Amino acid sequence: MKSQLKSGLVVFITASFFVSALATAGRGKDIINAVDHxxxxxxxxxxxxxxxxxNALGKENRRVMSTTNLEGDDVHGDKTLIVFSEPKDSKGISxxxxxxxxxxxxxxxxxxxxxxxxxxAPGAKVSAFVGSxxxxxxxxxxxxEDYSYRFIKETKLESVPAYEIExxxxxxxxxxSRQVVWVDEKKHIYLRVDFYDKKGKLEKxxxxxxxxxxxxxFWRPHTTRMVNHQTNKKSRFVVSGNYEFNQNFTEKDFSKNRLKRNR
Known part of the structure; x- marks a missing residue:
């Protein structure tokens, strides 16, 4: 009888853990999906x-750019174009x-x-963007669908109610190797993301x-700040002015052949 009870308990615990794992995965994915939508x-x-x-000594280097994006559909994803205008040696980089x-x-x-x-190339995407x-x-x-998800907990990030998701x-x-994401519970916007390197150590x-x-x-951040914990270097995007929507861009504005014209 004890053996049967133990066996049944093991099955129950295993099944409960499996259901719980599915639930945390599903909830995490649902929250990220809500942010996207x-x-x-x-x-x-x-x-x-x-x-x-x-840099690590606090010296700053500034570059100015414009960013445009076009919403995708169920087949094609969004498109984004970044074009630098200042300083002179960066002008036209796109x-x-x-x-x-x-x-x-x-x-x-x-x-x-x-x-x-x-x-x-896909393997080169780990490289730094213009030294940042x-x-x-x-x-x-x-x-x-590029990620798997695990809901960790409901928490607060600097007093803001948030979801924490792996x-x-x-x-x-x-x-x-993984990321830990904090999402504003009410607004469904990203607050913070921690990036762990391939060795499992916190990198950025x-x-x-x-x-x-x-x-x-539409919520838009006016400051996006990246901190490298391993090098003590920092980079941040700071929006000047406002975002402008519904600009009547077309697919042609985001073609590879247009890059050389953005000077």
């Missing part, structure tokens, strides 16, 4: 921002990203001094700050 309908947008690089459902994003970079467009703490992978367009990249070429944290609401629907 609260942005539905933005159509297109453009904004101007600075990229400020700070990064084009095409989000692709159920596949690697396509990224191309135009370097004016070489006068050519270079494809960013952001990698090409960080600037890629996240698709829900996110694991499914792509073996990713530069990260990105903070999304100074959110503003546009068109009574």
């Amino acid at each position: 609260q942005d539905d309908g933005f159509s297109s947008s453009i904004w101007r921002q600075e990229l400020i690089l700070t 990064l084009l990203t095409h989000g692709i459902k159920n596949d690697d994003d396509m990224q191309w970079m135009y370097l004016p001094n070489l006068k050519r467009v270079r494809r960013i 703490e952001f990698t090409f992978e960080d600037l890629a367009i996240r698709e829900l 996110v694991i990249p499914l792509d073996p070429k990713s530069g990260y 944290s990105v903070f999304f700050e100074d959110y503003q609401l546009y068109l009574k629907r």
Whole structure:
């Protein structure tokens, strides 16, 4: 009888753990999905921002750029184009990203001094973007199915009620072993992401700050701050002015052939 009870208890505990694991995975994915979908309908947008690089000694280097994006559909993902305008030695440098459902994003970079467009290979996306703490992978367009999810807990981040979720990249070429994401419980916006390197050590944290609401629907951060805990270097995007929506961009504005014209 004791053996039967023990066996039954083991089965019950195992089954309970399995159901619990499914529930935490499902809840985590549902929350991230809600974050993605609260942005539905933005159509297109453009904004101007600075990229400020700070080395371990506190010295800053500033670059100015414009960013445009175009909303995708059920087949094609969003598209984003970054074009640098200042300083003079960075003018015309461009990064084009095409989000692709159920596949690697396509990224191309135009370097004016070489006068050519270079494809960013999937294995090279762990490289730093123009010497910043952001990698090409960080600037890629996240698709829900590219990760697995585990809900950790309800918590507070600097007094803001938040969900804490573990996110694991499914792509073996990713530069990260896992990420821990904090999502605002009410607004369904990202607050912070911790990135762990392939050895499982905390490498970087990105903070999304100074959110503003546009068109009574779309939350946008005006500061995105990346801190590298291993090198003490920092990088941040700071928006100047406002985001502008519904700019009537088309697919042609985000073609690889247009990169050389963005000077």
